[in-house]
Amino acid sequence: MNLLNTSSSYGLVAILLHWAVAFLVITLIPLGLWMTGLDYYHPWYRQGPDLHRGLGVLVAGLLIGRLLWRAVNIQPDHVATARPWERPLARLTHWLMYSIISLLVVSGYMISTADGRPVSVFGWFEVPAVGPGFDNQEDLAGDVHYVLAMVLIGFICLHAAAALKHHVVDGDATLRRMLVPGKYTSTKNE
Numbered sequence: 654m655n656l657l658n659t660s661s662s663y664g665l666v667a668i669l670l671h672w673a674v675a676f677l678v679i680t681l682i683p684l685g686l687w688m689t690g691l692d693y694y695h696p697w698y699r700q701g702p703d704l705h706r707g708l709g710v711l712v713a714g715l716l717i718g719r720l721l722w723r724a725v726n727i728q729p730d731h732v733a734t735a736r737p738w739e740r741p742l743a744r745l746t747h748w749l750m751y752s753i754i755s756l757l758v759v760s761g762y763m764i765s766t767a768d769g770r771p772v773s774v775f776g777w778f779e780v781p782a783v784g785p786g787f788d789n790q791e792d793l794a795g796d797v798h799y800v801l802a803m804v805l806i807g808f809i810c811l812h813a814a815a816a817l818k819h820h821v822v823d824g825d826a827t828l829r830r831m832l833v834p835g836k837y838t839s840t841k842n843e
């Protein structure tokens with residue numbers, strides 16, 4: 654089983670990092686929306702944000718790992734059936750998604766540390782607050798965090814729709830090679 658990427662396929666490490674970040678992001682969005690609507694007496698009033706912050710810091714670590722892994726590995730070429738206009742669009746979408754997720758982490762950290770308190774990650778360790786912050790930091794960072802999460806939902810839908818279109822309409826290996834490491838020849842219906 655390939656751990657490393659090749660010019661036509663993803664290795665196991667890249668696949669696991671992709672799905673771990675995807676799973677966490679898709680969990681964090683509904684968790685964030687749900688927990689902000691809880692009233693003070695709800696049993697999850699504190700646990701919800703604690704879980705959200707811990708998972709958010711985990712995303713930050715995985716994202717850094719993913720970008721480093723990407724930097725030291727070959728990136729597989731687009732499948733041979735990808736249209737010329739799809740290639741730059743896919744690349745742009747992927748970089749925008751990395752940027753939005755990074756900014757979500759930074760704004761989430763700024764909301765959480767606006768009062769000078771560190772972020773506790775499941776009680777395992779703390780990410781210290783850097784300060785002093787600025788006036789209204791919690792509210793401003795909260796607005797940015799919310800808008801970025803909504804924009805990210807749009808990108809996730811676009812990204813998933815493109816993957817499904819490659820699988821169902823084009824019948825190529827775009828989705829399969831992000832699910833199972835192996836040999837792909839990048840041609841139609843291989």
Ligand code: HEM
Nearest residue numbers: 681682685686689706709710757758761762764795799802
């Ligand atoms: C990919 C990563 C993340 C995603 C997708 C995400 C998503 C969300 C969403 C959808 C909300 C609800 C926004 C609202 O209704 O106002 C939220 C709220 C929140 N998030 Fe995140 N988040 C992420 C990372 C983080 C991180 C790393 C932290 C802190 C270290 C964090 C801290 C918070 C806090 C404190 C709130 C509550 C804001 C408020 O009460 O207005 N988030 N997040």
